[in-house]
Amino acid sequence: MAERAPIAVVGAGYVGLVTAAGFAELGSAVHCVDIDHEKVALLQAGQVPIYEPGLQELLARNRERLRFSSELGDALAGAQLVFVAVGTPPTHSGDADLSAVHAVVESVCSAQGPSAQGRHALVMKSTVPCGTGAAIGRLLGDRRNGSIAYVSCPEFLREGSAVEDFMHPDRVVIGDAGDWAGDAVLELYRPLLERAGARGGRTLVRTDVASAEMIKLAANAFLATKISFINEIANVCEETGADVLEVARGMGLDRRIGADFLSAGIGYGGSCFTKDVSALKLLAGNSGYHFQLLSAVIEVNELQKRRVVTKIERHLGALAGSRIALLGLAFKPNTDDMRGAASVVLASRLLSEGAHVSAYDPVASTHARELLPAVTYAPSALDALEGAEAAILVTEWPELVALDWHAAAERMRGRLVIDGRNALDPQRVQAAGLTYEGIGRGGSAAAQRAGASASAATGAARATSLAHAAARR
Numbered sequence: 001m002a003e004r005a006p007i008a009v010v011g012a013g014y015v016g017l018v019t020a021a022g023f024a025e026l027g028s029a030v031h032c033v034d035i036d037h038e039k040v041a042l043l044q045a046g047q048v049p050i051y052e053p054g055l056q057e058l059l060a061r062n063r064e065r066l067r068f069s070s071e072l073g074d075a076l077a078g079a080q081l082v083f084v085a086v087g088t089p090p091t092h093s094g095d096a097d098l099s100a101v102h103a104v105v106e107s108v109c110s111a112q113g114p115s116a117q118g119r120h121a122l123v124m125k126s127t128v129p130c131g132t133g134a135a136i137g138r139l140l141g142d143r144r145n146g147s148i149a150y151v152s153c154p155e156f157l158r159e160g161s162a163v164e165d166f167m168h169p170d171r172v173v174i175g176d177a178g179d180w181a182g183d184a185v186l187e188l189y190r191p192l193l194e195r196a197g198a199r200g201g202r203t204l205v206r207t208d209v210a211s212a213e214m215i216k217l218a219a220n221a222f223l224a225t226k227i228s229f230i231n232e233i234a235n236v237c238e239e240t241g242a243d244v245l246e247v248a249r250g251m252g253l254d255r256r257i258g259a260d261f262l263s264a265g266i267g268y269g270g271s272c273f274t275k276d277v278s279a280l281k282l283l284a285g286n287s288g289y290h291f292q293l294l295s296a297v298i299e300v301n302e303l304q305k306r307r308v309v310t311k312i313e314r315h316l317g318a319l320a321g322s323r324i325a326l327l328g329l330a331f332k333p334n335t336d337d338m339r340g341a342a343s344v345v346l347a348s349r350l351l352s353e354g355a356h357v358s359a360y361d362p363v364a365s366t367h368a369r370e371l372l373p374a375v376t377y378a379p380s381a382l383d384a385l386e387g388a389e390a391a392i393l394v395t396e397w398p399e400l401v402a403l404d405w406h407a408a409a410e411r412m413r414g415r416l417v418i419d420g421r422n423a424l425d426p427q428r429v430q431a432a433g434l435t436y437e438g439i440g441r442g443g444s445a446a447a448q449r450a451g452a453s454a455s456a457a458t459g460a461a462r463a464t465s466l467a468h469a470a471a472r473r
């Protein structure tokens, strides 16, 4: 393998670790720096502090090329390109909190020693508001007289498939001043771009810094808009007898629309969509423009998480004293990330209605415990369902989608199953004598047909469930 530029990566989270491991796999020596000493100690000991499929193996395979520490100065001595992948969570006002980014800029500017003082470029992987690069560029000019360049290189990986996304990006966006730094970043990504080119992909967008920053925010806001749009369509389907799965299929076949992100459910979550949509809305507002559409996108998403509670109340009546099981807690399958997860709002609403909430998630329970201490955590899905009047599929983990619903029905006290992700087969659920309700599917001919065949079996059970509910009222 040809010699490749060594790099530094600041921030060993979902983005930083995958970036570090990915570039090490492509042949670079990578020094990954994090201020979290516990995280660094785990990584030095060969352990991975987050759950991300394929990451453990990638890190292990490239152990020789990877170094972890909390010493930014050392990292700067060995690398010109410094990838910044620190968190940019929302502030109380909803704007992006750039304090971690500013701390890194400050540390780089004030790093001592001849090699730390040499030519460097900050390559921004963190998602930052449009205008951040220009402001940092001015600061770097003042403090280091132009010896530190700035490149915006927004990240588009998805948790749960981050390694795959790094290795096979849809596109690589490089925003820079057209100088050595942008060329050097392009050189690092070249093997991935060539691979994509060989597959007929056109994946490089080389542009100015502000446009690169806006591409990231606009892409996430558009995806969130698509989700809120299909969720509103689902809600109208429930009123009008259409099946949102059929509607989405018919819509998605139009190439102008595309089939992705047309899955109705209980709302988007995760660290990125929630904060990036809010950050873009406020960025517009702070610049004097009222971004009306995003206000609606956010509101629809918040209401969507709460609609599930109304659905359950329609079946069970008041929820005080009832037991509701949440199947899945992470904001999506294949991750332990609980940031912005719909389960947090849902569980909190159920608890405030006086329900007991039990839950199971294959990997996210540890993080969930910190956010939702009043929830009872079960070691398996069936254990979570023990004595539950209703179950809600919150995260479509494969093992939950494939659940044995006959065994589930035996453990449950009530009959209601709400499919918050439209991921279950209604007929399999109904065949176990359970009542299936999805999102936007209530009035569909298909659901009604399936419902008719199962209603005889569920009738007696539902009566028991309603009797329990009536007793609680």
Ligand SMILES: NC(=O)c1ccc[n+]([C@@H]2O[C@H](COP(=O)([O-])OP(=O)(O)OC[C@H]3O[C@@H](n4cnc5c(N)ncnc54)[C@H](O)[C@@H]3O)[C@@H](O)[C@H]2O)c1
Residues within 6 Å of the ligand: 010, 011, 012, 013, 014, 015, 016, 033, 034, 035, 036, 039, 085, 086, 087, 088, 100, 103, 104, 125, 126, 127, 128, 155, 156, 157, 158, 159, 271, 272
């Ligand atoms: N998670 C995603 O799916 C995803 C995808 C695309 C873009 N992004 C963006 O990438 C950025 C990082 O996201 P993440 O999910 O990896 O965050 P994370 O919270 O998982 O990781 C951030 C890491 O940065 C470290 N850190 C904070 N301040 C530091 C400092 N001054 N010096 C060194 N390390 C420091 C933290 O200790 C933490 O380990 C965010 O801006 C996010 O919006 C995230």
